[in-house]
Amino acid sequence: GENVEQHPSTLSVQEGDSAVIKCTYSDSASNYFPWYKQELGKRPQLIIDIRSNVGEKKDQRIAVTLNKTAKHFSLHITETQHEDSAVYFCAARDSGNTPLVFGKGTRLSVIA
């Protein structure tokens, strides 16, 4: 089955700097890769996702890149703000409605 590894487990950045979180996956059949943001005590919320037919996707300050050959994908947050502080989870799955397999999360702290 799929296995997703996520690094780092914690990340501190100065406000205004960029943050990068990386994930690797094991199943070459996986073709859908979402990222979720979870603030303390709240539900995970989808912030961006990418499918295997594209290599990069951007949404304002957030971007995700995918390298299918190497089986890794990354989340990039530019010009970080205090409200970006949260736990971020990557996930992967193959086609259909099979369950997402999540990474263990990255706790991002944006320091003023």
Add this chain to the structure above:
Amino acid sequence: GAGVSQSPSNKVTEKGKDVELRCDPISGHTALYWYRQSLGQGLEFLIYFQGNSAPDKSGLPSDRFSAERTGGSVSTLTIQRTQQEDSAVYLCASSPLRAQPQHFGDGTRLSIL
């Protein structure tokens, strides 16, 4: 409804009691998923439903855990003879047919005394 609804939001019970957790998915979403999140940890998959059937029960941690879904909508996760290690937040998510994003509810925080 606007989103996935879970109840209760918090549940405190004594060890050995049975509990039922409810998930009401987004209207029209055929796929429904249950996850467990222990304090400060990641999301552990438990079970998922496609319609009323459960193609994948592989994540259920023991035979004390069961889930059902009727009418292709509401799902109930039941934990029998609860143990302290069952304490966690139980999250439900739903998605439409054909590989669309999953949307989570606020979860049920379960505490076993």
